[in-house]
Amino acid sequence: METKIFNKDQLDEAAKLLSQGQLVAFPTETVYGLGALATREDSVKKVYAAKGRPSDNPLIVTVADEEMMRPYAKEVPERAEKLIKRFWPGPLTILLFVKEGTLPEAVTGGLKTVAFRCPDDQLTHDLIAKLGKPIVGPSANTSTKPSPTTAQHVYHDLKGKIAGIVDGGETEVGLESTIVDLSVEPAVVLRPGKITPEEISEVLGEDVRVNTGKVGDKDVPKAPGMKYRHYAPAAQVYVVDDPESFKTLKLDESCGVMALGRILDTLDLPLANKFDLGRDLVDADHNLFGGLRYFDDMDQIKKIYVQGFTEGEESLAYMNRLNKAAGGHHL
Incomplete structure (x- = not known):
């Protein structure tokens, strides 16, 4: 077709x-x-x-x-x-x-x-x-x-x-x-x-x-995104809860990092292995899926480390999608 x-x-x-x-x-x-x-x-x-x-x-x-x-x-x-x-x-x-x-x-x-x-x-x-x-x-x-x-x-x-x-x-x-x-x-x-x-x-x-509950294997979810794996690229995604933790990671060319620009500037990693989420949470909302897709097209990327946010209700949507992409894996 x-x-x-x-x-x-x-x-x-x-x-x-x-x-x-x-x-x-x-x-x-x-x-x-x-x-x-x-x-x-x-x-x-x-x-x-x-x-x-x-x-x-x-x-x-x-x-x-x-x-x-x-x-x-x-x-x-x-x-x-x-x-x-x-x-x-x-x-x-x-x-x-x-x-x-x-x-x-x-x-x-x-x-x-x-x-x-x-x-x-x-x-x-x-x-x-x-x-x-x-x-x-x-x-x-x-x-x-x-x-x-x-x-x-x-x-x-x-x-x-x-x-x-x-x-x-x-x-x-x-x-x-x-x-x-x-x-x-x-x-x-x-x-x-x-x-x-x-x-x-x-x-x-x-x-x-x-809603914070899980839908059972035999139950029909009321809405999309409640039951099945979502938003995940081929590489394993990890949520980095504290931006300072990026500095302690052992990063190489098999790793991708998604974070705000000011965080990326502190990391010694090839430019191709960095994806800029922007200046703030609003930018990060806009760029999250684009970043996951960017690294999904790179066969050498095996791990993707993504900045998490703790900004109350304003970060609920971002963290909901990111947690699903990461399968609950946090650092």
Whole structure:
């Protein structure tokens, strides 16, 4: 299969492919998503095949606006309305009860809930609006690998497996959206992201919890990223909790280091073995997946040491992804 790259003037062609049941990757402000008609089970199943994704891992339904979401939600409670008004379009995914019979089991994983997202990206908004129907939108990468933040990342993983990619340049945020579960009270953040539990709590006027439990082998996760290995390159990743510890590591050309620029400047290591996460945590959020992918393309790299952050809720999303990439290995 030829994988075509579409620009902003070719959205009609991309929408046509989606309407025909094909897969088309699309940009968002967080990471690139892999689109398929959410209402066609045969299309959705192609997503699992292209990604090598476990079939019990439910998918997020991506919509152009709230009105497109309503036919598929059993109800849109006042709590959801408040969050939509404050954060949509934007990097917040909302889990609601699904209206029975409206979406295939391949989307919901057989659960009574489904997650909805309205991205803050004009290209994707226009694409879905042209299609007139919602699409699923998991990250457009091979399952378990770091999520894609450029069209080139998508092409690297899925060339020949999908029909097209809408190229919107590099993503702004770099980490997937926050997922909040409104099917329970109080609300629970199932996956941290740019929008923090504190921000959600302020809007809802209730204490918002953060999920810390593990999903059993036989259980279906409520949302992506809760059960299976994620974000991991081929080399073993280690989280370096104290920046001073970088100075004590025995580094050689088989090692890659990802840290803030001021930390990298203190290390005696070839430039190619360093990846600059930027000046602060905001930059690190944006650059984390890019760095993991940078070293994943280098066969000689066997270990990747990555700077950790302890900045409260602001670092929840970064550390969630990094801990999964590292499999819990800390220094």
